[in-house]
Every structure is written in C-alpha cells, then in structure tokens.
Amino acid sequence: MLAQQRQTAILDLIRQRGGVRVSHLVSRFGVSDMTIRRDLEVLAERGLVDKVHGGATLAGPGSAEEPGFAAKSIRQRAEKRAIAERAARMVEPGMAIALSAGTTTAALATLLSDVRGLTVVTNSIPVADALYQNPRADQTVVLTGGIRTPSDALTGPVAEAAISALNVDLLFLGVHGLSPRTGLTTPNLLEAGVNRCLIGAARRLVVLADHTKWEIIGIATIAPLEAADVLITDRGLPAEARAAIGEQVGELVVVEVG
Structure with missing residues (x-):
C-alpha cells in the first residue's frame, strides 16, 4: 500500500x-x-x-465552537453506553442526583427507570425528556429553567439560582474535554457557570468522558481534574492518559466496550 x-x-x-x-x-x-x-x-x-x-x-473545532446535541449523539455510541451502564450502578433507591447536559448523561437517564424513590435534578432537556418517557410515580424530576444552548442545556442566572438552592448526593457531569493543564472544560461560557453550581450542590462528582475527550480543550474551565471523585471512561483512553488522570482524580474507572 x-x-x-x-x-x-x-x-x-x-x-x-x-x-x-x-x-x-x-x-x-x-x-x-x-x-x-x-x-x-x-x-x-x-x-x-x-x-x-x-x-x-x-481535527477538533475551535475552543468556543459547540456542536449540537444531535451531532454529538451519533459519536462513540458504544463507548457512551458502556460508560452510562457503569454509572447507573452507582445510583441507589432514594438518592437525589444531578445530571448535567450531555449525550452520555442522556444515555444514563434512559437506564434509571427502575430506580425507586429517585430525585433527578437536571439542566438538560434530553435528560428530562428521557425520564419523562419512562415515568415512575415515586420519581421526581427537577428541570431548571434558563437559556437554551446548542447542546440543549438550560443555562444562565435562572438555572444557577435554581441549582444553588439544592443539595444532591451525586452529580454525573458530562464534559466537552479534559486535560491535566486545563481540567474539565466546555465551549460554552454560560454552561460552565451552571456546571460549577452543580458541582457545588453535590456531595460527590462523577465525570463521564469517553476517550475522545482527552486533550480536547474548551474555552471555559469548569473545574480541575482533582475535583472529580470518580471519572468513568472507556478502554480507548491511552495508558499514558490513564496514568496522568489517575494521579489527579479520586478514582479512575475504565470500562470495556462491546
């Protein structure tokens, strides 16, 4: 050849x-x-x-360019599903959890219909829609208000005020990119502010990021890598990246795909 x-x-x-x-x-x-x-x-x-x-x-877009939810949802489907399945095992009956916007968190939302007495706080329209499509009488979904972004997240002062008044056991956070230097990032300034509020409302932070997010840098840093109590990724993440992340996060979980 x-x-x-x-x-x-x-x-x-x-x-x-x-x-x-x-x-x-x-x-x-x-x-x-x-x-x-x-x-x-x-x-x-x-x-x-x-x-x-x-x-x-x-080749990635500029640090402030934000793909839409539909465009992102067709990427790395198997990896996102495997990550979501692992994350779902952390959710227990009676918990209050938060799910940020993102295609991996939306995949997680579809797996929560069997969890009893669950309260889910989210600023994601697709996440809320997935939960509403599989309603349980003993589950509560809190959808924040706010300004809609290309990734179907609700952002701005209304969303931040709603989240700041709440407390949850776990936050499952989807990110645009992660690197040792810039931490967890997003291409949307408003979404960064809401995600920081979600982190502040949660007892534990669980980051969901497939291997393609490594060394992708958005314009706004949400938090440093060490803020993550758990980071769930897939086996496509290189060994050197696993070593770098493992030194900073509380626990690195690498899932098998397929």
Missing part, C-alpha cells in the same frame, strides 16, 4: 471512530510505529487530524 493510500485509510478510520491509537494502526496496516507516526504527522500538517498521546483524533 502506498503512503497516500494508507493515510487515506487512516483518515477514514479516524472519521468513523473519532480517534485511533498508534498501536491499533500498526497492527492493522502491518507497518512500523515510526511509519504510522509519520502518516499522522502528514495528516496533522494538513489540518485533518489532531495528534494526541498515543494516537490521533479528528
């Missing part, structure tokens, strides 16, 4: 999966680690991919 053909195939894989690891590409194409790294360098120079620790992801 010619280098250009291989680079095209690599780019197709990254577009399908959102990101790939160098080790996977070495095995798939039967070439050396150095050859794959040169291919990724060529693609990065063309602005088609972003090089990250141990692999590459599809």
Whole structure:
C-alpha cells in the first residue's frame, strides 16, 4: 500500500471512530510505529487530524465552537453506553442526583427507570425528556429553567439560582474535554457557570468522558481534574492518559466496550 493510500485509510478510520491509537494502526496496516507516526504527522500538517498521546483524533473545532446535541449523539455510541451502564450502578433507591447536559448523561437517564424513590435534578432537556418517557410515580424530576444552548442545556442566572438552592448526593457531569493543564472544560461560557453550581450542590462528582475527550480543550474551565471523585471512561483512553488522570482524580474507572 502506498503512503497516500494508507493515510487515506487512516483518515477514514479516524472519521468513523473519532480517534485511533498508534498501536491499533500498526497492527492493522502491518507497518512500523515510526511509519504510522509519520502518516499522522502528514495528516496533522494538513489540518485533518489532531495528534494526541498515543494516537490521533479528528481535527477538533475551535475552543468556543459547540456542536449540537444531535451531532454529538451519533459519536462513540458504544463507548457512551458502556460508560452510562457503569454509572447507573452507582445510583441507589432514594438518592437525589444531578445530571448535567450531555449525550452520555442522556444515555444514563434512559437506564434509571427502575430506580425507586429517585430525585433527578437536571439542566438538560434530553435528560428530562428521557425520564419523562419512562415515568415512575415515586420519581421526581427537577428541570431548571434558563437559556437554551446548542447542546440543549438550560443555562444562565435562572438555572444557577435554581441549582444553588439544592443539595444532591451525586452529580454525573458530562464534559466537552479534559486535560491535566486545563481540567474539565466546555465551549460554552454560560454552561460552565451552571456546571460549577452543580458541582457545588453535590456531595460527590462523577465525570463521564469517553476517550475522545482527552486533550480536547474548551474555552471555559469548569473545574480541575482533582475535583472529580470518580471519572468513568472507556478502554480507548491511552495508558499514558490513564496514568496522568489517575494521579489527579479520586478514582479512575475504565470500562470495556462491546
């Protein structure tokens, strides 16, 4: 296979999966680690991919560019489902929990219909909708008011005031990106403010982030990595990233997919 053909195939894989690891590409194409790294360098120079620790992801948007909920919901579906299933095991009857906006938290919401006596606080329209579609008489859903963002989050002073008056056992927080330097980030300034209020209202913070969020940086930092009591991710996260995160969060949980 010619280098250009291989680079095209690599780019197709990254577009399908959102990101790939160098080790996977070495095995798939039967070439050396150095050859794959040169291919990724060529693609990065063309602005088609972003090089990250141990692999590459599809070239990301600007730090203030925010994809819509529908666009994000088709990415890494299997990973998000596995993360949501693991998070659901932390929810017990009678708890008060909060779910931030995000496609992984929306996946979690669909798994909570069997939990008795649950109270769910959320600023996410899709999360509330998922819970309303599977109603239980002994469950309570508190949907904050506020200004709607492209990710279908309710933000602004109305949402912040509603959340600040509440206290919950667990917060399940979806994020746009995470890195050791910038922590947990979002591309939306208003959403960052609401997420900080959610963290302040919760006894424990559980971050839900698939592997493609690593080294993605949004314009606003929500909190440092060490604020997370638990971070649930998938096996696609490189070993060096796991080591870096594991040094800062209370507990790192890596789930299998499929």
